[in-house]
Amino acid sequence: MRYLPLTPEDRQDMLSTIGAASIDDLFVDVPREVQLDGPIRDLPMHAGEMAVEAHMKGLAKRNHAAGDMPFFLGAGAYRHHVPASVDHIIQRGEFLTAYTPYQPEIAQGTLQTLFEFQTQVARLFGVDVANASMYDGSTACWEAITMARRITKRGKAVLSSGLHPHYVSVAHTMAHFTKDQLDHRAPELTAATDSDDLFDRIDDDTSCVVVQYPDILGRIADMSALAEKAHAHKALLIAVVTEPVALGAIQAPGAMGADIVVGEGQSLGVGLQFGGPYVGLFGCKQKYVRQMPGRLCGETVDANGKRGFVLTLSTREQHIRREKATSNICTNSGLCALAFTAHMTLLGEKGLRELAMLNHKKAVAAAGKLSRVPGISLMNTSYFNEFTLIVDKDTRPLVRKLADQRILAGVSLGRLYPEESGLAHGLIVAVTETTSDADVDQLVEALEGELS
Amino acid sequence: MNMLSEGRPTRQDENINTGANSAPQTHTGNRALIVDEPLIFETGSPDRSGVDLPDAPDVETCLGGLERHQPIAIPGLSEAETVRHYTRLSRQNYAIDVGLFPLGSCTMKHNPRLNEKMARLKGFADIHPLQPMESVQGALETIYQLAEWLKKLTGMPAVAMSPKAGAHGELCGILAIRSALEARGDAREVILVPESAHGTNPATAAFAGYKVEDIPANAAGRVDLDALKARLGPDVAGVMITNPNTCGLFEPDMKAISDAVHEAGGLVYCDGANFNAIVGRVRPGDLGIDAMHINLHKTFSTPHGGGGPGSGPVVFSDALAPYAPLPFVEKKDNGHYYLVEEETAEDHHDVSFGRMVAFHGQMGMFTRALTYMLSHGADGLKQVSEDAVLNANYILRSLEDTLDAPFAHSGPCMHEALFSDKGFAEGLSTLDLAKGLIDEGYHPMTMYFPLVVHGAMLVEPTETESKAAIDQFIGAFRSVAERAKSGDEALKSAPHFAPRHRLDETRAARKPILVWEEPEELVEAAE
Numbered sequence: 001m002r003y004l005p006l007t008p009e010d011r012q013d014m015l016s017t018i019g020a021a022s023i024d025d026l027f028v029d030v031p032r033e034v035q036l037d038g039p040i041r042d043l044p045m046h047a048g049e050m051a052v053e054a055h056m057k058g059l060a061k062r063n064h065a066a067g068d069m070p071f072f073l074g075a076g077a078y079r080h081h082v083p084a085s086v087d088h089i090i091q092r093g094e095f096l097t098a099y100t101p102y103q104p105e106i107a108q109g110t111l112q113t114l115f116e117f118q119t120q121v122a123r124l125f126g127v128d129v130a131n132a133s134m135y136d137g138s139t140a141c142w143e144a145i146t147m148a149r150r151i152t153k154r155g156k157a158v159l160s161s162g163l164h165p166h167y168v169s170v171a172h173t174m175a176h177f178t179k180d181q182l183d184h185r186a187p188e189l190t191a192a193t194d195s196d197d198l199f200d201r202i203d204d205d206t207s208c209v210v211v212q213y214p215d216i217l218g219r220i221a222d223m224s225a226l227a228e229k230a231h232a233h234k235a236l237l238i239a240v241v242t243e244p245v246a247l248g249a250i251q252a253p254g255a256m257g258a259d260i261v262v263g264e265g266q267s268l269g270v271g272l273q274f275g276g277p278y279v280g281l282f283g284c285k286q287k288y289v290r291q292m293p294g295r296l297c298g299e300t301v302d303a304n305g306k307r308g309f310v311l312t313l314s315t316r317e318q319h320i321r322r323e324k325a326t327s328n329i330c331t332n333s334g335l336c337a338l339a340f341t342a343h344m345t346l347l348g349e350k351g352l353r354e355l356a357m358l359n360h361k362k363a364v365a366a367a368g369k370l371s372r373v374p375g376i377s378l379m380n381t382s383y384f385n386e387f388t389l390i391v392d393k394d395t396r397p398l399v400r401k402l403a404d405q406r407i408l409a410g411v412s413l414g415r416l417y418p419e420e421s422g423l424a425h426g427l428i429v430a431v432t433e434t435t436s437d438a439d440v441d442q443l444v445e446a447l448e449g450e451l452s
Numbered sequence: 453m454n455m456l457s458e459g460r461p462t463r464q465d466e467n468i469n470t471g472a473n474s475a476p477q478t479h480t481g482n483r484a485l486i487v488d489e490p491l492i493f494e495t496g497s498p499d500r501s502g503v504d505l506p507d508a509p510d511v512e513t514c515l516g517g518l519e520r521h522q523p524i525a526i527p528g529l530s531e532a533e534t535v536r537h538y539t540r541l542s543r544q545n546y547a548i549d550v551g552l553f554p555l556g557s558c559t560m561k562h563n564p565r566l567n568e569k570m571a572r573l574k575g576f577a578d579i580h581p582l583q584p585m586e587s588v589q590g591a592l593e594t595i596y597q598l599a600e601w602l603k604k605l606t607g608m609p610a611v612a613m614s615p616k617a618g619a620h621g622e623l624c625g626i627l628a629i630r631s632a633l634e635a636r637g638d639a640r641e642v643i644l645v646p647e648s649a650h651g652t653n654p655a656t657a658a659f660a661g662y663k664v665e666d667i668p669a670n671a672a673g674r675v676d677l678d679a680l681k682a683r684l685g686p687d688v689a690g691v692m693i694t695n696p697n698t699c700g701l702f703e704p705d706m707k708a709i710s711d712a713v714h715e716a717g718g719l720v721y722c723d724g725a726n727f728n729a730i731v732g733r734v735r736p737g738d739l740g741i742d743a744m745h746i747n748l749h750k751t752f753s754t755p756h757g758g759g760g761p762g763s764g765p766v767v768f769s770d771a772l773a774p775y776a777p778l779p780f781v782e783k784k785d786n787g788h789y790y791l792v793e794e795e796t797a798e799d800h801h802d803v804s805f806g807r808m809v810a811f812h813g814q815m816g817m818f819t820r821a822l823t824y825m826l827s828h829g830a831d832g833l834k835q836v837s838e839d840a841v842l843n844a845n846y847i848l849r850s851l852e853d854t855l856d857a858p859f860a861h862s863g864p865c866m867h868e869a870l871f872s873d874k875g876f877a878e879g880l881s882t883l884d885l886a887k888g889l890i891d892e893g894y895h896p897m898t899m900y901f902p903l904v905v906h907g908a909m910l911v912e913p914t915e916t917e918s919k920a921a922i923d924q925f926i927g928a929f930r931s932v933a934e935r936a937k938s939g940d941e942a943l944k945s946a947p948h949f950a951p952r953h954r955l956d957e958t959r960a961a962r963k964p965i966l967v968w969e970e971p972e973e974l975v976e977a978a979e
Contacts, residue, residue: 001832003562003753005918006839014846014919018864023838026845026864027733029702034738039830043604046829049566056823059597060575062590064583073580076810083503085535087572090757093549094542097563099895100759102555104957105950106890109545110758113538116492119967123525129966132759135616138810166810169794173777173806177630177661220516250518264810273571274591275581275811276616277761289964295759299968300960303945303953306488312960318619318655319901323664328655331617331749335757342538345492348528351501353520354508360515361508368511382516403584411582418795433505 001046066272066408070439074386074430075216075411076137076164076242077275078267080355081434082343086269089342090335100295100331104310105302110334111309114297117341124244124344125261126252127283132295132311133337134280134329137264138170141210141240143282143293143327144260145171145180148208148236150291150326155180156205161187161194162215164242165416171210180207186420189390191381193221199229206235208260213239213253214246216416217428218383227257236260243267244281245432246384248349248356260284268347269339279336290316293327355433359385363431366440370429373444375451379426386430388413392451395427407446486951489540493968496527502534544951545758546895552917552925556868556898556910557650557698559728559750564827567754567820576819581811585790591815592789595781598822602746602765605833606727607737610773612766613780614813618725621745621764622656622692624777624808628743628768629690629719630660631775631805638717640689646675648699648902653692653723662689669904673699673859673870677708684716694723695739696730698902699859700844700868700910710740719743719771727751728914729841729867732834742769748814752821763817774801777808839915840867843922847911850926854933858905867914873907877939882907887946887954888932894925 006014011023020026027035039045047055066079073079090096094109101107101114114132121130134140145157157175159168159182168184175182183201187194193215202209209230214220227237239253241263253261265279266272284292290313298312318325347355363385371378375392389410391398396414403409413426431440475483482488513519529537546553553560571577579588599611612628615621626643633640643657646667654664667683670676675693691713695703703709710720722736722744728751730736736744748754748763756762768776778801779793790796791812797804828836841864848869852860856874859865873882886896886909898910911929913922935943947953 001828001835003564003827003916004832004835004839005916005921006842007919010919011839011842014842018842018845018849020845020864023842026838026841027702028863029704029866030730030734031704031707034707034734036733036735036834039834040604040732040735041830043601043830044826046832047826049827052566052823052826053570055826056570056819057573057575059590059594060570060573062593063575063579064587065574065578066580066583067574067578071580073582075582077581079578079580083531085502085531089535089538089542091568092539092542094545094547095538095758096568096755097548097553097560098545098758099553099555099558099560099756103546103886103890103896104955105887105947105952106544106546106895107758108951109541109543112489112491112541112544113758115966115968119493120526122967126522135620135761136810139616139620139808164810166807169807170809173627173808176806177627178659179661220518222516222518247520248524249513249520250515251520252522252524255522271577272580273577274579274588274815276809276814277763277816279761289966296964296966298960299965300956302955306952308952308955310955310957310960312957312964312966315961317651319651321655322651323654323658325651325655325658328619328623328652328659329617330619330650330652331756331760331762333761334759335755336761338538338758342534344526345496345529345537346502346531346534347526348496348501349498349524349526351503351505351528352524352526354501354505355503357513358505358508360513361511364511364514365509367514380514382514382518384515400584400586403587408580408583408587415582418793 069406069408070442071408072410072429072443073408075416075428076264077272078243078430078432079272079434080267080432082269082271083346086339086342090339095338101311104308108308111297113338113341115299115309117337118297120341120344121281122283124247125283126254127261128286129289130283131292132297133333134282134294135333136278136280137242138167140262140280140282141167142171142174144238144262145208147260147291148238149180151288152207152235154205154207156207157182158198158201158206158209159184160198160211161185162217162219163210163212163240164216186417187217189379189423189426191379193219195221195226198226202229202233202235204233206233208236208238210238210240213241214384217388218380218386220250220382220384223253223256223258243384245356245359248352249360249384265340269343270336277333277336279333279340291326294329294332358433362435363387366431369440369444373447373451376447385432386428389427389429391425391427394424398450402446405446407443409443487540489537491968492527492529492537496529498525498527501528502531551893552921553895554897554911554913555895556912557725559912559914561753561914562916563753563755564824567823570823571816571819589789592781594822595818596783596789598818601825602767605731606767607735608767609770610768610776612776614777614809615764615766616809616814617760617762618745618747618764619652619656621766622652623660624766625721625743625745626656626660627805628772628775629721632719632772633689635803640687642688644683644688644691648697648904649692649694650723650725672862673701674703675709677705680709681712684712688716688718690719690721692721692723694725696726696866700865700870701859702866706739725750726867729837731837732830733837742772748817748821753824754817754820761814763814774803775805777806778804779812836915843913843915843917844869846922847913847926851929854930868910868912870905871909872905876936880936880939880943882909884943885932885936888935888943890947891949892928892932894928
């Protein structure tokens with residue numbers, strides 16, 4: 001077997017050194033009756049690279065790859081061009097096959113990239129500090145809600161109707177067990193976000209108000225007034241960013257007064273990957289740093305006075321604090337954080353701003369074309385690279401039908417909100433730098449065909 | 453000195469002292485391949501970029517009046533500089549690709565490159581999680597096939613695929629236990645966890661709203677069954693047992709533990725972090741457990757990536773399967789695969805505790821793990837656990853004359869060998885030994901864990917090391933251990949040859965610097 005270096009002679013020599021007659025002697029603690037007498041049945045035996053590759057390719061080719069057809073899906077996962085050098089960097093064995101940097105003297109590569117990542121995320125979000133990553137945006141969002149509970153000692157979170165429904169579901173799942181109270185309503189197909197409604201729902205029992213920016217329907221609203229209202233009631237504003245590229249074009253949530261900003265970093269460097277692994281971004285104001293979940297990398301010096309980096313403030317974490325930890329997270333999303341930071345380094349502020357404006361203007365151009373299709377209207381008056389169309393038909397079967405024509409038209413609100421019949425005519429369409437004019441024209445033509 | 457006719461010396465002059473200590477200072481401070489790399493904030497610039505983009509169409513913006521006018525202050529580098537920046541940084545990292553990485557409980561085994569290649573097939577890497585299911589049949593089948601492998605390897609009837617890592621899997625299991633108890637109107641409040649457990653176990657139980665109490669261990673490093681039985685009662689929701697445990701030992705009473713817990717009305721969570729020691733030889737389902745997470749990044753060799761991403765599917769018994777989280781993949785009679793999500797769950801999975809994560813789990817890890825399983829097959833996986841256990845016992849027996857091995861008397865270990873700092877000279881510690889190993893060219897073992905052994909050193913070689921590599925490691929370990937026992941003061945300042953000497957962790961924590969800030973003189977100059 002190509003991954004196992006021991007030869008039969010090695011095994012025999014080693015057993016002799018140990019003083020065991022056979023490998024079975026090393027499993028004496030396992031009761032005889034639960035030991036299998038041979039390889040598990042109903043599973044194939046070992047196979048060479050060619051055979052395995054053929055099997056996996058057979059599975060892969062039964063999927064419609066986004067790059068092979070006009071593609072307009074977003075709603076929390078976005079298709080961006082990832083520069084070739086990013087994948088090269090994350091495949092360096094010294095990054096790919098390293099562990100969490102517990103021995104900092106021989107992990108400065110990982111640690112310095114995490115320090116740079118934390119700084120980039122903090123600046124992008126407009127907050128003081130950021131951690132070394134979470135699993136993804138949805139789990140980061142729940143962690144932020146629990147952090148607000150610890151800070152405010154209150155258990156009621158007010159969730160915007162524009163928060164991604166999967167993020168809402170994750171929060172509902174957890175809140176059931178932690179006895180947190182969640183105040184949440186379904187979204188409506190209007191150009192205005194629910195900011196005014198949220199404003200009225202903040203009270204002295206509120207731990208936090210959670211707002212997605214841009215929201216699930218693509219809308220962008222100023223959060224400053226909400227931040228002020230929240231702070232007046234000693235509650236926190238949590239902003240959730242599922243499309244970090246947007247922050248190259250629109251104001252940082254921290255600049256509007258958000259106390260905690262979390263997000264999904266998948267857009268930069270990571271790719272679609274059918275939903276994971278992704279990378280959760282987590283930033284906050286300096287004064288809350290000791291309530292943060294997850295790993296933090298900090299600067300220090302070595303015994304010779306040279307600058308170096310270590311994991312720090314670990315007294316918040318499970319391996320030290322056990323049941324009193326701020327979170328149970330251990331392994332996070334290190335390699336995806338590396339992909340994010342390498343992509344961000346390639347972009348720089350200039351590239352990020354250009355990329356954001358390219359996304360936005362392509363979206364504006366596409367929205368213009370699509371809203372001229374008879375039977376379709378554009379819901380949004382503000383958006384970044386994603387907007388909601390209101391279509392004369394139920395969009396869920398429509399999207400399936402277009403997929404059969406090899407056009408991936410967007411995310412139907414029926415898929416995201418199956419229980420909300422009032423949303424069945426909504427279609428979320430995302431446009432990025434990877435979307436060509438021809439793609440948009442094909443979608444327009446196909447929709448005209450279906451709606452005529 | 454021998455010289456070629458061009459004047460180039462061909463042999464080292466024997467009179468030159470090449471000892472590292474007498475090496476001259478260099479102008480840069482670098483030493484050949486050991487090169488320091490500045491931060492991107494010190495070398496890059498916000499108006500530089502390594503990406504060329506096409507022009508945007510000429511249309512009005514529609515950003516709701518929220519254009520970002522303030523600087524973002526994220527520097528960029530050209531592609532050439534970017535590649536060099538990260539390549540130089542990578543060379544300051546130890547990794548499995550560089551050498552033996554015996555980090556106990558973490559399972560640092562070789563990461564086959566075929567797995568990487570397969571995960572990057574566009575049919576896996578370039579598909580969106582919300583595409584219509586008919587357009588992602590191959591992806592759904594991949595999840596289904598992996599789930600089948602996991603069920604067969606563990607002998608358990610159900611598996612939840614969406615948990616993002618080991619600790620997330622623990623949470624999944626504990627939430628299922630709590631849901632099952634709630635469903636029968638049983639508001640139990642306590643989870644019992646052995647002192648030797650991973651910190652994630654008690655943290656998870658607390659995160660799910662439980663109180664945590666310790667289970668005592670016996671002198672042989674196992675759960676004290678009688679003490680456990682004495683504590684069980686109507687307030688105990690369940691236990692979390694790691695098996696093989698964190699001392700590297702199999703819990704021979706596991707079935708009796710499960711039976712006792714069940715009899716007392718509780719449920720059994722097994723931390724499967726060490727499944728790699730028994731995969732293919734023992735099915736945890738035969739030990740009476742109700743839930744167990746599997747770290748695909750340990751047992752099934754998906755890369756650790758410097759701290760993730762992981763993947764932590766959870767297998768369930770029949771008692772817990774109905775409460776498993778959404779979504780999951782089912783196969784229809786017509787051979788098509790579909791995701792059971794919130795709306796479809798109502799038909800036949802209406803007591804699920806709900807969704808733990810956006811989308812469907814760590815697909816990129818699923819493709820790697822399935823590739824690994826297909827490569828090894830049932831026979832290869834059995835060999836994997838046997839070689840892992842063989843290598844660990846070889847280390848245990850080769851070093852027990854030099855180091856104290858607190859449980860070696862009780863018989864063989866499983867996949868990792870545990871030593872203590874007993875016998876070290878006054879003033880020298882496990883930390884010093886670890887740093888000495890760095891100078892020998894190794895990543896140290898896990899240190900100070902499990903907590904039940906003083907100065908613990910947990911050594912896990914894994915099955916992907918050759919005998920020659922292990923022999924060399926044993927030699928190095930013995931040498932450093934003897935230095936620790938004889939009181940070699942030089943160990944206290946180790947490592948001497950790493951990119952950094954010991955780092956001041958106290959200073960880092962006292963006044964945390966978590967992001968880079970412009971040095972004051974630069975800020976003043978700019979103003």
